[in-house]
Every structure is written in C-alpha cells, then in structure tokens.
Amino acid sequence: MKSRSISKTTRSNFITYGIVIAAYLIMQALIAADQVSSLLNGLLVPLCIYVIMAVSLNLTVGILGELSLGHAGFMCVGAFTSSLFSLCMEETLTSSMIRFPIAILIGAAAAAVMGLIVGIPVLRLKGDYLAIVTLAFGEIIKNVVNVIYLGRDASGFHFSMESTLALNMDETGTVLIKGAQGITGTPKDSTFTIGVVMVLITLIIVLNLIHSRTGRAVMAIRDNRIAAESIGINVTKYKLLAFTISAALAGVAGALYSHNLSSLAATQKNFGYNQSIMFLVYVVLGGIGNIRGSIIATVVLTLLPELLRSMDSYRMLIYAIVLIVMMLVNWSPAIIDFRKRHSLKNLLGKAARKEAR
Amino acid sequence: MSFVSYLINGISLGSVYALIALGYTMVYGIAKMLNFAHGDVIMIGAYTVFVTVTNLGLPPAAGILLAIVVCTVLGVVIERVAYKPLRMASPLAVLITAIGVSYLLQNVALLIFGANTKSFTSVVGVPALKLAGGQLSISGETIVTILTCIVIMIALTAFIHKTKAGQAMLAVSEDKGAAQLMGINVNGTIALTFAIGSALAAVAGVLLCSAYPSLTPYTGSMPGIKAFVAAVFGGIGSIPGAFIGGLLLGVIENLSKAYISSEMADAIVFGVLIVVLLVRPTGLLGKKMSEKV
Structure with a gap:
C-alpha cells in the first residue's frame, strides 16, 4: 500500500468528524445571522449531551453487545461529582476555562469508577439478566443520590444521609447537596462550543477504540465469547474496559448536563431508566454498532418533536x-x-x- | 404489633408481586424472553376495571371478568404481532422490541386516559378483620389478595402437572425442537402461555390498584420490574420460585420501608436482586444450566 493513500476506516472517521464540524459551523453562522429561535438555541447543549450519551451507549450495546439500561445512572454520577467540584472551587478557580475542563474530567473519572464497580459483578451475567441488573444499578444510584446531604464549614466537609440538620455544622457552614433537592447554584459553564468539542473528543476516543486491537478483541467477544476466549482474549478485561470507557463518557455528558442548569436534582425524568431507554432508541434507530448513525438519529429525534410542537404528546x-x-x-x-x-x-x-x- | 401488621402488608404486596412474577416466569421459561411489557398489561387491566366500574357503573365482577378477557387478548396479540416474528432473532432484538411494546402501551394509555392520577375504587367488599382486641387490623384487600394468590398458585400447579396442555408447556420449555417432533403445537403452546400470564396480570392489576388506589399510565412499570426481580430471586422458570420470591420481596420492601428508609426501599429491593444474581445466578429454586458450545 502506498504511504500517501488513506485507509477506508480513517476516511470514514474523518467524514464523521467533518459532519459534526460542518453542523457546528452552520449553526454558528445561523446564530451570527440571528436566524435561530430561542427554543432551538436552548436545545443546542442538550443535543450535544444526547449525542455523547448515544455514542457512549452504542459502545456498550453495539460494540460490546450487552444491553445496558442504566446508562443514565452513570450520567447522574458525572453530573453530581462535577457539579460538586465546581461549587467548591468557584472561589479558588475563578476562570471557567480552567475550572470546567477539570470538572468534566472529575465527572468522567467518578463515572468510570462507578462503571468499574458496577461492571465487575454485572458483566459476569448475560443477556436479559445483565439488562435488568444495569437497570437496577441505575435506579440504586438515583435513589442513593437522593438521600445524600453534604455540607461544608470551617472544619471541613460534613456528610449525612438523614437531613440537613444532621450535618451538625457551625454557623459558617453551607449546604452543598440537599438530598432530594440536589445541588443548586452550579455555575452555568456549558456552552455549545464546549459541547461540540466534547462530542468530537468522544468520537475520537470511541472510533479509535473500535478500530484498534482492543476494539477488535471486544468485537470478537461480542460475536462469539467462547471462540474469543479460546484464542487467548481476556474476556473480563476487555469487557470491563469497554464498559468503563462507556461509563466515563456518560459522566462527561453528565458534567455538561449539570453545568447547563442552575439546579440539579436526580429525578425519574432526568436520570431514571426512561431516560436510559430514550438513549437506547437513538442507538437503535441509528443502527446498533454504527456510531455515525447514532449521531444522526439523535439529532433527528431530538429536533423533530421540538420543532413540531403539536406532536409533543405523540x-x-x-x-x-x-x-x-x-x-x-x-x-x-x-x-x-x-x-x-x-x-x-x-x-x-x-x-x-x-x-x- | 406494628411489626406483625408490616409483615402482613408485606405478604399482601408480595402476593401481588408473586402473581405478576408468575407471568414473567412462565413466559421466560417457554419463550426464553423477558417480556418487558408484562407490567403494562397490569396497567391496562386496571384501567379496564376503572372504566367499567367507575365510568359505566357495572358491578365489579363484570369489570374483573372484562379485564381478564381484555388482557388475555392483548397478551396473545402482542405475542403474535411483536414477538413471534422474532423467535429466531438475537435476544437483544427481542428485548428491545419488548421495551418498545411496553412504551407503546404506556403512551397509548396516556393518550386515552391522560396523565392525571385516577383514584381507583376498591373492588373488594370484604370488611377488615380485627384481631387481638382491635390492636391489629387486617384490611379486606389484604385478605382477598393473599387468598387469591394461594388459590391461583394451587390451580396453576394442578393445571401444569395434570392437564395435557400443561404437560405440553413443560415439554416446550425443556426443548422446543423435541416437543415439536412429539407432535406438540409449539406456537399454540407459547400463545397459551402468554394468555395465562396476561390473565394473571389482569387479576394482579385489580388487586394492586385495590390496595394502592392510584392509577396512572405508569402504574404497572415499577411493580412489573420488581416482579421480575422476584421471579429472578425465586429462580426464573420455576412456579413455586416465583411465589416464594414474590412473597420475600414484598416483605423485604415493606419492612425496609418501615424500619430503614422509605426512599431507600427500592434501592434495597434492587440490591437484593444483585446479591442473589451474584451468589446464586439461578435463583433460590432454579435449576443449574450448563453451557454447551
């Protein structure tokens, strides 16, 4: 092969990046020309969040071949940890350009750790069992987050699972997480540009993973676990790896989500299993295992019902x-x-x- | 005394879970699929009773009968339209279809009945039982739920072991191909299983809504998932397992609501599922399956 020719997968990857960048430039041009309604403007960051979620879920469903119904739970972990970091650091790190990337990284790391903790027991199961246990974990994460109370005063952090009063803080204390009311006052750092950058980073990670040696091992496990094991692929290691990366990316989406709203609470609507299933719809419509398809399906399914308001109940x-x-x-x-x-x-x-x- | 009343309420809730879990476990045993829409069939059954009894003013018995008919037909139609064409497809495809059916039922109910919570009038006419000099009161719904569950359990076990159709079900769940060679109508047996499971779901829906009288299009989804947990807990595919799993789960849920934290009750129920699957993946009464290459 000549050194200057580009391989088919590389070309395909660059087409995917190109679509995202082109869509971003068109949107920016429209915003500059003042052609974008406030409704659509408000949808831009959620759109990036949904794209990241769909791509990361596609890594689990399409590439790893396991159905996860608790993906919103990882998003929840990412949202809360990154929000907490931003709240604590708002005075020390005033520049959002430094603070927000760190917050995203922390959200991703926390979600990855949670993915690892969940993945070790869950990935031993198969098929329907795995689906229902991931659903169970998603609900557990949401429930636990709803009873956490965290406050900070001069002597450090105070933690409780009962109420704000049980935190036992002195008068300098502020409550950071208020149980079911969640976190309020997170700086609104998420912008469309950062969202698109995160989408691109997600795509670079996932597409390169798929076409690497690791990705081929993961796909071999998906196609035939026993055959893959017999040629010496470490099944547990590769499954965990893919699952953890997928969870970490969901954490990134969570960080974008929590920094897009001023108040964050874990409810059935934003982090429940209904939400996980919505991401699954994006993946299924775009084609299971097809990353570019996920992006297109997410954009279409998010924008269409919002633009056709009368269709909302349907x-x-x-x-x-x-x-x-x-x-x-x-x-x-x-x-x-x-x-x-x-x-x-x-x-x-x-x-x-x-x-x- | 409060402990006993929590326990009895737990057994009552557990009986409902057991009835729903029976539907899951029978379908799973035969079709090897998780019928995600089962919980929403419960909701349809409850709405049918609501419409006939509250809106049309018919007697409760007619409402229950109609609910059983509607759910049975619905179960068979779902199987025929959505699941039968996918019998050879990958498990992932079947599961996603089942999730789709579940959402379809919820949203059709949402369009017809709206998102408002309907208050369900109890169809049980049995008075509450007072024990221990009035200190312990057991509601009529609780008594009827527990008795219904026991009767259905006995009837179902007899049906499976004593009748030809029941034996056919056992044979199909053991080996579809061999059952077909023995002249068993496999498709008919699977349809029958869905019919029985859905009829039980209708009964469960009526009992659930009589005890917890608020009805929304999402009423069925959480009990449905918990009943699946119960079925896995008891060993999926096993009918006594579903009964024991349902009862235990109901008791665990009610006791943790009473003594630990009401917000954490669901988390504890799901925690039980995870622990069971890790320690004993086949459940309490499940058979060990070996994997063939």
Whole structure:
C-alpha cells in the first residue's frame, strides 16, 4: 500500500468528524445571522449531551453487545461529582476555562469508577439478566443520590444521609447537596462550543477504540465469547474496559448536563431508566454498532418533536413504534424475505433483464 | 404489633408481586424472553376495571371478568404481532422490541386516559378483620389478595402437572425442537402461555390498584420490574420460585420501608436482586444450566 493513500476506516472517521464540524459551523453562522429561535438555541447543549450519551451507549450495546439500561445512572454520577467540584472551587478557580475542563474530567473519572464497580459483578451475567441488573444499578444510584446531604464549614466537609440538620455544622457552614433537592447554584459553564468539542473528543476516543486491537478483541467477544476466549482474549478485561470507557463518557455528558442548569436534582425524568431507554432508541434507530448513525438519529429525534410542537404528546409513542418497527424490519424472516424480493437492486436487475430480452 | 401488621402488608404486596412474577416466569421459561411489557398489561387491566366500574357503573365482577378477557387478548396479540416474528432473532432484538411494546402501551394509555392520577375504587367488599382486641387490623384487600394468590398458585400447579396442555408447556420449555417432533403445537403452546400470564396480570392489576388506589399510565412499570426481580430471586422458570420470591420481596420492601428508609426501599429491593444474581445466578429454586458450545 502506498504511504500517501488513506485507509477506508480513517476516511470514514474523518467524514464523521467533518459532519459534526460542518453542523457546528452552520449553526454558528445561523446564530451570527440571528436566524435561530430561542427554543432551538436552548436545545443546542442538550443535543450535544444526547449525542455523547448515544455514542457512549452504542459502545456498550453495539460494540460490546450487552444491553445496558442504566446508562443514565452513570450520567447522574458525572453530573453530581462535577457539579460538586465546581461549587467548591468557584472561589479558588475563578476562570471557567480552567475550572470546567477539570470538572468534566472529575465527572468522567467518578463515572468510570462507578462503571468499574458496577461492571465487575454485572458483566459476569448475560443477556436479559445483565439488562435488568444495569437497570437496577441505575435506579440504586438515583435513589442513593437522593438521600445524600453534604455540607461544608470551617472544619471541613460534613456528610449525612438523614437531613440537613444532621450535618451538625457551625454557623459558617453551607449546604452543598440537599438530598432530594440536589445541588443548586452550579455555575452555568456549558456552552455549545464546549459541547461540540466534547462530542468530537468522544468520537475520537470511541472510533479509535473500535478500530484498534482492543476494539477488535471486544468485537470478537461480542460475536462469539467462547471462540474469543479460546484464542487467548481476556474476556473480563476487555469487557470491563469497554464498559468503563462507556461509563466515563456518560459522566462527561453528565458534567455538561449539570453545568447547563442552575439546579440539579436526580429525578425519574432526568436520570431514571426512561431516560436510559430514550438513549437506547437513538442507538437503535441509528443502527446498533454504527456510531455515525447514532449521531444522526439523535439529532433527528431530538429536533423533530421540538420543532413540531403539536406532536409533543405523540413523541414517546413514535419512539415506541420506532423501536418495534426497526426490530421487526431487521429480524422478522417474513419482512427480510419481502425486502429481498423488492429491493432496489433486485428491481433494477429485473428491468435490465427485460431490456436484454 | 406494628411489626406483625408490616409483615402482613408485606405478604399482601408480595402476593401481588408473586402473581405478576408468575407471568414473567412462565413466559421466560417457554419463550426464553423477558417480556418487558408484562407490567403494562397490569396497567391496562386496571384501567379496564376503572372504566367499567367507575365510568359505566357495572358491578365489579363484570369489570374483573372484562379485564381478564381484555388482557388475555392483548397478551396473545402482542405475542403474535411483536414477538413471534422474532423467535429466531438475537435476544437483544427481542428485548428491545419488548421495551418498545411496553412504551407503546404506556403512551397509548396516556393518550386515552391522560396523565392525571385516577383514584381507583376498591373492588373488594370484604370488611377488615380485627384481631387481638382491635390492636391489629387486617384490611379486606389484604385478605382477598393473599387468598387469591394461594388459590391461583394451587390451580396453576394442578393445571401444569395434570392437564395435557400443561404437560405440553413443560415439554416446550425443556426443548422446543423435541416437543415439536412429539407432535406438540409449539406456537399454540407459547400463545397459551402468554394468555395465562396476561390473565394473571389482569387479576394482579385489580388487586394492586385495590390496595394502592392510584392509577396512572405508569402504574404497572415499577411493580412489573420488581416482579421480575422476584421471579429472578425465586429462580426464573420455576412456579413455586416465583411465589416464594414474590412473597420475600414484598416483605423485604415493606419492612425496609418501615424500619430503614422509605426512599431507600427500592434501592434495597434492587440490591437484593444483585446479591442473589451474584451468589446464586439461578435463583433460590432454579435449576443449574450448563453451557454447551
């Protein structure tokens, strides 16, 4: 192979990066031209968050081949730890350009540690069991976060799982985490630009991982665990690695999420399993294992219902139908047969044969 | 005395979990799939009773009967439309479809009935039982729930062991291919399993909403997931396992609500699931399965 030619995967990766950068530039141009409604403007950061979540979930579902229904739980861990860091450091580190990247890293690290803790027991299980246990872990994380009280005064941090009063602080104390009310007053550091940068970093990490030796080992485990084990692949190590990276990226999304809102509380709506399933819809519609597909599906499914406001009550219904129809179209023998008989290639072939006659 | 009343309420809740878990465990045993939509069939059953009894003013017995019919038909239709074409597909595809069906039911209910909480009038006419000189009061709902669960358990066990259709179910769950060679109608048996599971879900829905009288489109999802936990706890595929798992889980949930923390009760229930799966992946009464290459 000539040294100047670019391999197929590299080209494909750069197309993916290019799409993201092009979309960003177009949006920036539209914002500069004042063509963006406030509704759409408010959606830009959540869009980046959802893209990161979809890409990281695709790493678990598509590349590792295990269904995780607790992905929002890792996002929750990332959101709370990064928010806590920013709150504590707001006076020491006044520049958000330094503080926010550190907060994101801390969120990612905390989520990665949680991914490791969850992954060690969970990845021993298979299929449906794994799905339900990840769901259980997601709910446990959300429940535990809701009973944590944390305060700080002159003598240091105070922790309680009962109430604000049980913290026993002196009069200089401030409450940082208020149980079910969560964290308030996180600096609003998330911007569209930082969001897009994080999306690009996520893509670089995931795409390079997939096409590396490690990624091929992970995919080998997905396709046939026993065969992979028999050629000497350390199944536990690679599964844990992929799962932890996926959790860390969800932590990044969580950090962006918590710094986009002034108050953060763990509820069924933002970190519950419904949310995890919504990310799953993005992954399934975009194509399981297809990273670029995840991005496109996320953007389409987020923007369409918001732009068609009247459709709002039908949004989840449409998501549900998308899930069922996608699975049936891809797996039902009758439909696969129908698709084969009526595929474009087949029809063109028929027309060509007729002409030849 | 308060401990005894918590315990009895726990057994009552556990009986409902056990009824739902039966549906999960039978379907899992035969179709080898986690029917995520099972919890939402409960919700549909409860809404059917709500409409017939509260809106149309029919007697509760008619409402319950109608709910059983509606849920049975719904269960069979779901199986036929969404799950049957995927019998050869990867487990991931089937699970995602089941999640889709679950969301479909929730959102259809949301569109028809709205997000408002409906207050469900109890269909149980049994008066509360006062014991120990009025110190311990057991509500009529609790008594009926526990009795119904026991009756259904006995009937179901008899059905599976004494009838031809029940034996066919056992055979299909053991080995689909061999069962087919013996002349068993595999598709028919799977449909029958879904029908029975969904009928039980209707009964569970009525009992659940009689004891906890608030009804929303999401009523079924949490009990559904917890009942699955119960089924795994007892050993998935095992009918006595579902019963024991359901009861234990109900008692654990109610006692931790009473003595530890009401916010943490769900976390404790899920913690139990994780511990059970790690220590004994096949559950309390499950059979050990070896993996063939």
